[in-house]
Amino acid sequence: MTTKVSLEDIDLSFPGPAGSDTRKVIYENFSLQIEEGSFTVLLGPSGCGKSTLLNIINGLLKPTRAGGIVIDGEDLRRKPDLSRQMAYVFQGPRLLRWKTLAQNARFGLKGLGVQPKAKWDELIEKYFTAVGLRDAMHLYPHQVSGGMRQRASIVRAWVNEPQILLMDEPFSHLDEITAAEMRRILIDLWASEETKRTIVFVTHDISEAAQLATDIVMLTPAPSSICLRRKVDLAWPRQLDSDEVIGLEKELRHAFAERAGIRF
């Protein structure tokens, strides 16, 4: 196993309510290793610090103290350029509404200065085709459905061929039928790449974690710690009503109840 991301002894707290001199502690001596090529799901209740962790990994947020924020063996704090290997997919698509879906993807390539420029069109077509949007890529965001916009935002991230994809509840605002289709598209994309991308995917949905993950990291409410870390060795597509998936969901619920005092 090769470690892609290593967070070592992280402390992070935010200022408490205005007028108080307390701080809200989110992480204390928190460490996490993420394996290269894994589909790691960070699973935890609202407010436990999942988005915060993605922001620490990509260097947007500086911890109060850290032993290391190590990407490919190098510390992000000494080499901020490492964040250029990462792409972010948010809960909402955040597309520029005056650009077509393809122009949105091109905008990202331009921003990162991805080389060679001559390959941009090829990359854009490749990834829009992979998510089934080739015929819609010249439409504007308002001309397509919410699911199509979110697919376009996945293309915008993937087209840069980042080594690490940080995905923050990307399907949580979609209806369940569209979300299920999006999960299938994402897994197909991830599984078909010759260079395996490392995905760090945030959710508070146990079923979604069971459907997607090769690695599950379950977090307690803040101050947050890892209450369960588990590999999932099941092929895709995973059937929601299979004994394995139902068993895994039960195990995750049980762990939340036993170790974090949370019942679903």
Ligand SMILES: Nc1ncnc2c1ncn2[C@@H]1O[C@H](COP(=O)(O)OP(=O)(O)OP(=O)(O)O)[C@@H](O)[C@H]1O
């Ligand atoms: N800039 C900030 N200043 C103060 N508090 C913050 C800041 N950013 C996040 N927090 C607090 O830190 C905690 C963790 O936030 P975070 O968004 O990481 O949680 P989360 O697990 O992703 O939650 P959700 O699933 O609801 O998105 C929350 O209590 C949040 O209010």
